Amino acid sequence: MSLKIAVIGCGSIAKHRHLPEYAANKHVEITAVCDIVGERAEEAAVKYEAKAYTDYKELLKQDDIDAVSVCLPNYLHAPVSVDALNAGKHVLCEKPMATSAEEADQMIEAAQRSGKKLMIGHNQRFVNSHQKVRELIASGAVGKVYSFRTTFGHGGPEGWSADGKDSWFFKKDEAFIGAMGDLGVHKADLIRYLLQDEFVEVGAFVETSAKENANVDDNATLILKSEKGTIGTLAASWAYTAKEDNSTIIYGEKATLRLEDDPAYSLVVQYTNGETVKYELGAIQSNDEGGQTTTHVIDHFIDSIQNDTTPLIDGEEGKKSLAIILAALESVETKRIYSLEK
Structure with a gap:
């Protein structure tokens, strides 16, 4: 049917x-x-x-x-x-x-x-390299996760949106937030999914520096701390003008994992014993030409x-990922580290 x-x-x-x-x-x-x-x-x-x-x-x-x-x-x-x-x-x-x-x-x-x-x-949860890393972390192959950095940036919605430079993406009353809501919330959701951990503290800086037609953020950097004590950074930007960056690097006790960071391999695992494993798992979906067409x-x-x-990603999961972005806004507003409620 x-x-x-x-x-x-x-x-x-x-x-x-x-x-x-x-x-x-x-x-x-x-x-x-x-x-x-x-x-x-x-x-x-x-x-x-x-x-x-x-x-x-x-x-x-x-x-x-x-x-x-x-x-x-x-x-x-x-x-x-x-x-x-x-x-x-x-x-x-x-x-x-x-x-x-x-x-x-x-x-x-x-x-x-x-x-x-x-x-x-x-x-982002459906990308092959991301699913593989979730498995590796869950299996203990990475050991304790110490830190991470995750990034999502491109040249901005004007090259993608139906209305170009006049797009709602740039208008606070319609978009509510800029690059942080467009791209950062994807990475907030991804890092929760990969680490199977929740974040308890958030600090953030946001800036509107690249888009003269915007009254929302076009560059955002967040510092995050999880329940398990993992700390890392999340960057979202509409100012990566030359090339999209959709990479995540996870630093663990037994290995460093590089996701969507190498042009040829969607996942590179560098183990502390000197071994390196490279995975070809198919390209991540992209706004650039030639990107993966299905998001699953x-x-x-x-x-x-x-x-x-x-x-x-049901409503509860969506809300937890949104909460990180809302916490970042509070941090910007108060110029303090924002503590998420347990």
């Missing part, structure tokens, strides 16, 4: 990720698309033989839609997801899931009330609906 899917928001993430990946899944029928810009909705509707809407509330009234992707500016993630869950639809929401802990709670509660799936689109997010979402399983 095929699931009937709607995509709300037909900008770049829908165009390059959600719509083609739904179309490639044999268990899915794209039934409806929605965008406040009518031409965008029409274009997607023609391409995927779906019905076009400009008002998402009209779309949610359709009984035959099983699930929706929410691909909208950040400030709309929570209200539209809650409306969709209340309308009895499963929801895959882009990251960051919300602009506050309260909004995240509203989404989680709506999912619980409706009995529908809520998944947040943190695609859509397939996982569909599987969780069909098999009635909890998505890998």
Whole structure:
């Protein structure tokens, strides 16, 4: 039985990720698309033989839609997801899931009330090198993890977003936060997943130095400390103008792990005994040309609906990753290290 899917928001993430990946899944029928810009909705509707809407509330009234992707500016993630869950639809929401802990709670509660799936689109967990490293750390092969540095940066959303330099990404009232919400929250989610550890303290510096048209951060550096005592840095930037950097390095007792850091090998493990193991595990998805095209997010979402399983990144997981970014904002505001509640 095929699931009937709607995509709300037909900008770049829908165009390059959600719509083609739904179309490639044999268990899915794209039934409806929605965008406040009518031409965008029409274009997607023609391409995927779906019905076009400009008002998402009209779309949610359709009984035959099983699930929706929410691909909208950040400030709309929570209200539209809650409306969709209340309308009895499963929801895959882009990251960051919300602009506050309260909004995240509203989404989680709506999912619980409706009995529908809520998944947040943190695609980094599905990258082969990242899954391999999680296994290596869990197996004890790395020993105690001492430190890490994780980075996600590129030249900025103007090269990617449907509206270029006029994009909502640069507007605080729509985006809420800049590079930290666009890219940093991905790495916050990833490092939690890799270390299977939660963070208890966060310090941050953010700056708007590269984008004259922005009133949100375009460079952010966070210092994190985990429950197990691991410390490390997380950098998010829209100012890596020459080349995207999506790398993570983990420093452990028995090995150093270099993920997505070597152009030829997606994972290089340097053991303290002098041995080096190089893994070719396929490229990470990228906004650069020639990047991996499938994120596996859509397939996982569909599987969780069909098999009635909890998505890998459900609302609770999404909220924990968001909490790190919210803590960073508090740190910037107060110029203090922010302590996350246990």
